[in-house]
Amino acid sequence: xxxxxxxxxxxxxxxxxxxxxxxxxxxxxxxxxxxxxxxxxxxxx
Amino acid sequence: xxxxxxxxxxxxxxxxxxxxxxxxxxxxxxxxxxxxxxxxxxxxxxxxxxxxxxxxxxxxxxxxxxxxxxxxxxxxxxxxxxxxxxxxxxxxxxxxxxxxxxxxxxxxxxxxxxxxxxxxxxxxxxxxxxxxxxxxxxxxxxxxxxxxxxxxxxxxxxxxxxxxxxxxxxxxxxxxxxxxxxxxxxxxxxxxxxxxxxxxxxxxxxxxxxxxxxxxxxxxxxxxxxxxxxxxxxxxxxxxxxxxxxxxxxxxxxxxxxxxxxxxxxxxxxxxxxxxxxxxxxxxxxxxxxxxxxxxxxxxxxxxxxxxxxxxxxxxxxxxxxxxxxxxxxxxxxxxxxxxxxxxxxxxxxxxxxxxxxxxxxxxxxxxxxxxxxxxxxxxxxxxxxxxxxxxxxxxxxxxxxxxxxxxxxxxxxxxxxxxxxxxxxxxxxxxxxxxxxxxxxxxxxxxxxxxxxxxxxxxxxxxxxxxxxxxxxxxxxxxxxxxxxxxxxxxxxxxx
Numbered sequence: 001x002x003x004x005x006x007x008x009x010x011x012x013x014x015x016x017x018x019x020x021x022x023x024x025x026x027x028x029x030x031x032x033x034x035x036x037x038x039x040x041x042x043x044x045x
Numbered sequence: 046x047x048x049x050x051x052x053x054x055x056x057x058x059x060x061x062x063x064x065x066x067x068x069x070x071x072x073x074x075x076x077x078x079x080x081x082x083x084x085x086x087x088x089x090x091x092x093x094x095x096x097x098x099x100x101x102x103x104x105x106x107x108x109x110x111x112x113x114x115x116x117x118x119x120x121x122x123x124x125x126x127x128x129x130x131x132x133x134x135x136x137x138x139x140x141x142x143x144x145x146x147x148x149x150x151x152x153x154x155x156x157x158x159x160x161x162x163x164x165x166x167x168x169x170x171x172x173x174x175x176x177x178x179x180x181x182x183x184x185x186x187x188x189x190x191x192x193x194x195x196x197x198x199x200x201x202x203x204x205x206x207x208x209x210x211x212x213x214x215x216x217x218x219x220x221x222x223x224x225x226x227x228x229x230x231x232x233x234x235x236x237x238x239x240x241x242x243x244x245x246x247x248x249x250x251x252x253x254x255x256x257x258x259x260x261x262x263x264x265x266x267x268x269x270x271x272x273x274x275x276x277x278x279x280x281x282x283x284x285x286x287x288x289x290x291x292x293x294x295x296x297x298x299x300x301x302x303x304x305x306x307x308x309x310x311x312x313x314x315x316x317x318x319x320x321x322x323x324x325x326x327x328x329x330x331x332x333x334x335x336x337x338x339x340x341x342x343x344x345x346x347x348x349x350x351x352x353x354x355x356x357x358x359x360x361x362x363x364x365x366x367x368x369x370x371x372x373x374x375x376x377x378x379x380x381x382x383x384x385x386x387x388x389x390x391x392x393x394x395x396x397x398x399x400x401x402x403x404x405x406x407x408x409x410x411x412x413x414x415x416x417x418x419x420x421x422x423x424x425x426x427x428x429x430x431x432x433x434x435x436x437x438x439x440x441x442x443x444x445x446x447x448x449x450x451x452x453x454x455x456x457x458x459x460x461x462x463x464x465x466x467x468x469x470x471x472x473x474x475x476x477x478x479x480x481x482x483x484x485x486x487x488x489x490x491x492x493x494x495x496x497x498x499x500x501x502x503x504x505x506x507x508x509x510x511x512x513x514x515x516x517x518x519x520x521x522x523x524x525x526x527x528x529x530x531x532x533x534x535x536x537x538x539x540x541x542x
Contacts, residue, residue: 002274008250008252012279013278017118020126021125021332028132028136029325
């Protein structure tokens with residue numbers, strides 16, 4: 001029997017699609033803000 | 046009020062809105078830099094609007110929603126996650142690419158590698174690839190217009206042609222402002238469509254519980270019946286094989302990371318900080334829209350497990366809004382679908398024009414060409430490129446989402462390695478970059494031809510289990526590294542002697 005997680009979606013689907021979706025959506029903003037805050041964007045100007 | 050009349054009112058209002066906003070750039074544009082990159086002047090809000098509106102194409106709105114309806118959640122894994130990962134690479138690229146004084150991405154190849162030929166080659170790839178991709182937008186627009194005004198498909202696609210030409214004529218100033226209008230319409234239309242679906246179904250947990258039980262064909266012409274439970278399975282119980290899901294990243298994900306339509310937004314942003322925030326914030330907004338589209342797709346399937354009157358995945362979303370969930374706001378949702386097609390197509394047509402006029406004509410054929418002449422050539426080529434895409438879209442591809450992944454594969458096989466390698470690796474050489482570009486394109490083409498020969502029938506690309514871009518990117522990377530190392534050492538020895 002398939003294990004059902006939050007919102008009625010199978011746990012396997014959360015792990016393979018849900019979590020990567022959230023992490024990959026947050027990644028560009030996180031990287032951008034990290035580069036801006038560390039002042040890395042000025043290195044080559 | 047009559048349904049056709051309501052639709053006509055929405056379409057007329059949209060036309061007036063786009064015509065009035067689109068004319069801004071025609072008077073504002075004074076030089077080719079204005080035309081291609083809006084004089085590098087775009088602030089954060091306009092940059093986000095144009096980046097996100099260009100991103101959301103008919104492949105997203107109609108292709109993805111229809112694919113979610115047909116295959117379930119695996120369609121999100123097939124495309125969306127790869128796109129987001131590609132955007133992370135774009136952020137990293139933005140830090141260095143913004144240092145170059147360029148107005149097109151192939152121009153970077155000339156400056157970095159010192160080769161006019163390479164810039165012209167880049168321009169040629171842009172022209173061919175985007176003409177094929179604009180075909181997707183025209184196809185998407187045609188499907189919606191057929192529903193909206195109840196007119197033949199061929200007449201519908203002629204209308205989009207006029208829209209695209211008009212909004213592109215003013216260069217990026219016009220494109221960015223019409224993109225802002227289109228993006229607001231897209232967000233509102235998506236929310237209206239979601240409320241129509243959810244209003245008929247209840248909560249998300251219940252939608253998933255019912256989706257788990259569906260075991261019908263999605264529509265009559267579709268080859269396979271949906272296995273029970275597969276709509277919520279990450280690989281649709283084999284309908285989207287894991288190997289294809291992983292390798293499609295080489296087409297969609299890496300194709301996005303090397304795609305001039307996004308990279309040029311880095312250049313048009315007024316500063317590096319704006320460029321970085323543009324990508325990061327756009328993806329957050331896009332993630333929200335994709336969640337809505339996924340729920341629309343899966344919810345629609347629960348509402349109508351099997352459709353009649355639909356012959357392709359891409360027709361599902363507009364058909365449901367027009368027939369199953371018809372309300373006084375259906376016309377607004379259909380207009381938002383049109384907005385996705387136009388906002389992507391005009392950006393791409395602008396790149397087709399720059400690919401010819403800047404990367405081939407001014408760079409290679411007539412370096413002395415003056416600004417007025419260049420602007421004229423741009424507009425002539427916009428007409429030629431748009432007409433070619435229109436003619437191709439008379440016989441459109443079977444699936445927008447699959448076809449789009451293959452076109453993006455051309456960029457990952459040709460632009461990706463020379464672009465990122467040129468920016469981040471000081472040992473990259475002209476010979477290595479050109480070998481990578483040509484080798485990647487040859488590898489990709491050979492994969493297509495060999496597959497075609499082995500399968501011996503048209504439409505095989507919809508069924509292969511390894512994405513063709515894998516081979517193209519691999520050949521491109523190996524040649525770039527090996528040839529650069531060899532030629533860099535030879536250069537070093539020459540200098541020592």
